[in-house]
Amino acid sequence: MLTAVGFASVYIAGQSRISGASLTYAVFFLGLYLAAHIVARFTVPRADPYLLPLAGLLTAVGLTEIYRLGPANAFKQGLWIVISVAVFAATLIGLRRDYRVLEGYKYLFGVGAIALLFMPLLPGIGETVNGARLWVRAGGLQFQPGELGKIALIVFLAAYLREKREVLAQGRLKDWGPLLVIWGAAMMVLVVTADLGSALLYYGIFLGMLYVATARVAFVAVGLGLFLAGAAVVYEGTPHVRDRVTNWLHPWTTHPVYCPFTGGTALRQDCTSYQEVQSLYSIGHGGFGGTGLGSGTFTNAAGQKIIPDLNTDFIYSALAQEIGLIGAAALVLLYMVFVLRGFRVALLANEGFSKLLAVGLTFGFALQTFIIIGGILRVIPLTGITLPLVSYGGSSVLSNFLVLAGLMLVSDRANREADGA
C-alpha cells in the first residue's frame, strides 16, 4: 500500500508538471490500481506483495510518458489498461482455486499459440508495419496476437516440460517430437512474418525454460548454435534483417551509401539507421539528470516528430532523455526488482508446472526488456518489440498483465502451501 501511494504521488507530480489539468488521469489511474489491488487482496491474498505495485509503477511511468508524447494516445492506452486490469481480475477470479487446470489443456495452448502467431498472415485482417507482418486489424482496433501467443506458448512449454523433463534430459528422440514440431512451426511463422524481435524472445524463453527443466547446459549450447545457424540463413535471405545488422554495426557512414527508401544514395544515418541514431542522440541529450519530464526535445523546428515510433519501440529513448541516467537506471532497477521477485516466486513454488510457468513468464518479461533496451543501446541489433508495461500498445499491456496475473497466482499458491505445511 505504501508503494502504491508513493508511485501515485510520483505520478501526480509528473503529470502536474506537464499540465495541471491532467490530474484526472492520476486520480483515475489510482482508482484503477486500487481496484486491481482489492481484487488481488480477495482472490490471491498470499501472493507476493511487491509484484502488483511494481507493475503499477511501471505502467504509470509508461502512461505518463505516453501522455507527454501525445495525450490522445494516452487516452487509448488508458482504455487498454482498463481492459487489461479487467482481464487481470477475471484471470485471478477464474483461476483462484487452482490454475493448474491449465496443465490439462497444454496441447490446446500449443496449437492456440501457433494459431495466434499465424493470424496476421491471414489475408484481409493481417497488416504489415515496419517490414514485419504481426498486426491484426478488426474494425478500428489493431492487435498483435503474437503477444498473447507468447503467454500461450509459455503455458504449453511449462506443462510439456514438466511432464517430459526427465525423459528429455535423457535425450530420447521421440519425446522431443511434439516439442520440436510446435517450436519449429513457431519459428517458421516468425521468419515468415519477419518479426525478429519476437523470434529472439520466444527462442530465448524456450532455451531458458528448457535449461531449468532439464539442467542440461548442452541443450542451451546446441540451441544457441542452431539459432546462430538459423540467424545466418535469415541474414542471407532477408534484406530486412541484413539492414538491421548493418545498422547495428555501422550506424554512421562518412560517405553516402545506397538508400533503399529513396533508391538513391545517402549517409546511412540519414537513411536506414536514422531512427537508431536519433534515438541515441535522444539518450545522450538526457545526460546525467535528464531534461525533466515534459522538457525533452522530440520535435524539430517545423514541429515534426524527430523519432518515429517514439512511444512504442523507442519509449526508452524518450524516457532516458527526460529523466536522465538517474531515472533510466532507476527504471531498469525497477525491472530488475520485478524480475527478481518473479524468480523468487519460481523458487518458492513447489511443483514443476508452477516453477516452469513462473520462470517462463519472468524470464520472458526480462528478456523482452533486454532485447528492446539492448537494441536501442546498440548492445544487440535493434528489433522492434515493446518495452513491457511501459510502451504504448494495447496487446502488449494486456499480455503483461496476464504475466502479472500468472506470477501472482503461482506465488499465492506457493505461499499458501508453505503455510499449510
Add this chain to the structure above:
Amino acid sequence: MNRQLHRLALVTVLMLVVLIGATTYWQAWAAPGLQDRQDNAIQTVIQFTIERGLIVPESGKVTFAANRRKRVSGQTFFFRRYPTLGLAAQTVGYSTAARSQAGLEQSMNDYLTGSATNLSNALKRTLARLGGGTVKGNKLVLTLDPSAQRLALSRLGDQCGAVVAMNVKTGAVVVLASSPTYNPNLIDQPGGYAKVLKIRGACGGSSALLNRGTAGLYTPGSTFKMVTAAAALDSGKFKPTSGFYDPGYCIDYGKPVSNAGNPDQGGTEVFGHVDLAEGFQHSINSVFCNVGKALGARLILDYAKRFGFYSIPPLETPADERAASGLYLHGKLYDPKDQNLVDAGRLGFGQERMLVTPLQNLMVAATIANKGIVPRPYVVQRIVGPDGSIIRDTKSSNLGRAIKPQTAAELTQMMVSVVQGGTGTAAQIPGVQVAGKTGTAETGVPHVYTAWFVCFAPADNPRYAVAVVLEKQLNGFGGAVSAPIAKAVMENLLHG
C-alpha cells in the same frame, strides 16, 4: 531445478546490469561526441531554442547578426539572420539550421549560445532551462568600423582582394573586408549554398567564402622590402645611407635579374648610385637583391618570424580561416634548415616562394608604426551577457618586440618618402603624413599582377594601418590601383 533457477536469475540480472552500463556509456561517456554530430536533430532544435547572442560593431547602428523569433507548436524558436548582408560576411560567418557554421559564429559559438562562460553564468543558464525560460546567449561587440568596412567593400567592387585595417596602438582590427563577398542569409536557403559557391569576382573562379584578409596567401612582392629593410637596419649591417650601385639588374646565382622584372619601380630602370633609403623609396629590386644576398635568407626569415610570420596570427575567427605567412613549398609552410636552399636575393624583394596574408602585412606596417612592438590583432572588443554584464573585455596586448625603436623610426622615414616622392604618391592625404609601401608581385602570367599597398598614418603619431591587396590586376601596379583604396579607407578612419 532450483540450482538452474539461481543461475538463470543471475544471467538475467547480468543482462539488466549490462543495460544500465550501456545507458551510462551513452549518457555520460559518449554524450559529448553525440552532441557534436552534425546529424543530431535534437541539437539542431536546441540550437533554435537558444536566443543566440547578437553580433554588433562597437560603433555604428548596424547589427551583423540578429535573430528572428517564431512560435512553433508552443515553443519559441530563434532563426539567425544577417541584416548587413555581405558587409562582414567572412568574418561574422554564419550558423545554419544544419548546424554548419563559419567565422565568429563558429569560433565563438559557446559564447553566443551562452554555454561556455563562468560558473555563475552556467548556473543561470541551467535555472533558465529548468524554469522553461529561454536560454540567452552573449552579445559580441566587434571592433569593426562599419563605415570604413562599407567603403572598403565598395572600393574593392567586383575585384578580388582584401582590405584590412588596424588601430596600431591597440591591435583592434577595424576593417576586414574580403571581395567577392556573399549574403550569409543565402546559406540556409534551399540551394543557397550552391549559389554562394558560384559567386565569381573579376578574378574568376574563387570562393566568396574565403576570408581573404586572414586566409588569402599572396606573393608580397615589394611590400616584403619592409621586412628585408627591417632586418638590414636592425641587425646593424646596413644604414639608410648605405650606398649601392644599381646597374639595372642584380647578379643572382651568377645570372642577372633585371629590375624590369619589377613593374612597381617608378622612373628609369637604371638608378646608378643610390643609398638604401632611395632604394626603398623607388623600390629598386637590385638594391634589395644585394641586401638579401648580404644578409642571407636565415636572417631575413628570422626577422620575418619576429613580425609573426610562420605562425597563424591570433584572431577570434576559427584557426582554419586564418593562414600563416612564410615560404611555401608544395602548399605547405616551408622553413628550410639550410638557408642555401632559399634564393636570398629574390627573397630580399619578396618573390621566391614567399606568401603573405593581408593581415600579416598589416601587422608588419603596424609594428613599424608602433615603434617596433607587434600589436596583437583582435576583432572582438567585448562579450556582453544577456543581463548587460561584461563577460570579457579585450585588453590590447602585443606579441613582443620585433625591431628596435630606432629601426622603426628609420623605416617610418623611408616609408614616408615612398608616399611623398616614391612609388606610393597616390596615397597622399592632404595635411596628414602617410607612410606606405607599394608592392606589385608577379603572378606567373605576363602583365597580370598582385597589387599591394600597405601604409600607416599619421606618420608622426600613427593611429591606423591599412593593407590592401588586389588579385589579378592587368598592368595594375600597387601604387596605382591599391594605394588610392588604402588612402580612401585611411581618410575615412582618420576623419570618420
